[in-house]
Amino acid sequence: MIRRILASAAILLAGCSDPSAPASPPEGPPSGARELAFSHTQTFKVYERDGYRIVDLKAPVISWGSEAKGQDQTARVVLAPKDMDPPALEGDLAGATLIRTPVERIAVNYATLEAMLTELGAEDRLVAVGGVKSYNDTIRVRARSGELAQVGYGWHAPPLIDPLVGASPDLFLMVLGDLGHAEHYERIRSLGVPVVPVFFESEPHYMGPVDYVGLLGLMTGKEAEASEFIQMVEGNVDALKARAATQPKKRVLSAWFAGSGRWMVTARNLENALLEDANAENLMREPDNPRLDATQRMGTETLLERAREADCWILRDSHSVAFADKSVLSNFRAWREGCVFASDGLYKADADAFDIYETGVIRPDLLLADLTRMLHPGLRDAPFVYIQPDTKTPQP
Template sequence: MRWLIAFLIALLAGCGKQATETPAVGRPIPIPHTRTFSVVERDGYRIIDLHANIVTWGGAANGPEQRVRVVLVPKSVKAPALTGDLAGAVMVRTPVERIAVNYGGSEALLSAIGAADRLVAVGGTKSYDDAIRERVKQGKIGQIGYGWHSPPNLDVLLAAKPDVFLMTIGDPAHADAMHRAIAMGIPVVPVFMANESDYLGPVQYARLFGMLTGRERQGEQFVAMVENGVDQVKRAVAALPRRSVLSAWWMNGDTWMVTVRGAANRLLEDAGGINVMRRPDDPRLDDTMQMASETLLTDGGKADCWLWRDPISKRFGDQRFLAHMRAWRDGCVFAADGGVKPGADAFDLFERGALRPDLLLRDYARMLHPELRGWPATWVRQDQRAGNSTGVGHGS
């Protein structure tokens, strides 16, 4: 009952103008590419402002923008009073030693900076990382549910006693659980990787996770590695002719999910592609949208290449339809279905894809440009059922 009373008090206190609506005072720390968080430093601690509209998959933003101000205070520094521009802020003492997450991408990013051993709660048993998955099965790491599907199990979260909960919010309705967790005394840092409009935006969370864990150098190194990889691919394709591309996978019946804007579209373009389904960018709309088969034939039938499946999308087998698609006839059809552990229901693309746009960009470049197919493939591979190829497996 006490947590309910605390939650109601916090809710009433937040009915006025929030402190996060005005910038915090301090020395700004530049964080390029991201639009979901900013950092200022003062008096030996850092103030992080995180904000985003939660956009549903294939849909639009629903509900108010989510805003949270977080104060990262080193354990060696006296904690500031949460007054003035810190009123209502969440305080996290750093470096954190016990971390809860509800998204595989956060697990992967913690692994990348060498902090995965601090996990005390994750979404479930679908981790691509064998060591993390085994610790979950052994009961050494709690299961709070994945953020894309449900709000976190607060009882399990409380029992895990995290120093911080890195919470991905997959649905606007789940935001209430974030406020409840904060009212219960759990420091929550929302993770808005999926709401970035620049494909290098999610990568910048390595810097934030580094600040939280005391592994800033490792976070900076990770960001530099990815940015360098992106630059190498962009230089390689700069002199090559651009090719038209369709990114669409079959949902069911007459419905396809199609990439039309945002970070997903920019990856195609920076790989040397021209998205035949391009729509104007809008941060309140998802990168994908549903389309009918007729639209796909009319607008996408002449695309040079076609990215047509991810690891869990359904196979489409209407040969009469496929015969009208140039990419199918020419054999330039690719599937993003690499890096799968079927026995664990785990998918590397869904964990690392947003964090390693350098690898995804390389995959797209080798799809679009036959002269680059000597490059190694990470997730995107040619579907040999297309064109005059034989067999049902995958090639290069």
């Protein structure tokens, strides 16, 4: 689910072994600064000092379906209001990226960032996006018309430099899908584009990405809107967890077929937390580990050994290879009893866009609501949104 939504690991050049990389920020909080409260994130901290904010970002580089590569990556960013003289980038600010706030011209290379800005009412500040696969009709039309530059999606390739520089952004929110893209970070900075990494893909809990809406709120002058959004999601999640807890616990399997006898299985971390908070026992549960992906590759034999008695099965998503072997499916109780689901709701085929990969990342309450309805028929008092009954897998 969310880890598949967050399909690639965001990384930053700072702290890697490349000698051209900027020095890592000092360890520990900046001196004389007050930390601002962010309840969920484990990949950034925000401090306030002398009228400006300091953002420290730190996260492991996690390969999809695998493990973290190398050391945690770090960056320090200074958010200085435009109506004040910026602090000197020296001492504990040496090597930091300076962003003047509120930012007015924003470039992104990931559709989730478009969704964050949309929730803040700041999507009109976009000057560059990854491409034309946005679920948001207005943003997609602007990209197709050429009004928005296209810099390439972070999960495919490093940013396209010419359209990015040509868009003249005040801020480039950058997600990279591969360590090999990191060398482009310093080049972009050297060309005068202020770059800030976003590590929401490395958050170990599903509420972590929601706090990134708060971070963007600080950058755009939309703090009140961000706070209201975060509180709404928090309240919905708390209510859904309490509601699910009134129901009998169900056994669940979340695994989609990747081909060649291998499945991508929800095993730990943020995806598993969603299942457990819906009052489910994940039969493929592995210990949480922030340096391992939430999803793990497993063979059909392992599923047969451990998950035959699952009450419900999330069997398919947009990445799935078709699986139609009834001789295998018939071994699973969930398939025989018709509790098989797919996480492929809110899809616009003409745009090849799934909202689960955009808004779904910052609306875990909608995902949790779908899971509670899937697992507990007595709670099916509203339509499914992202996770819905599977209509493509063969029926018993």
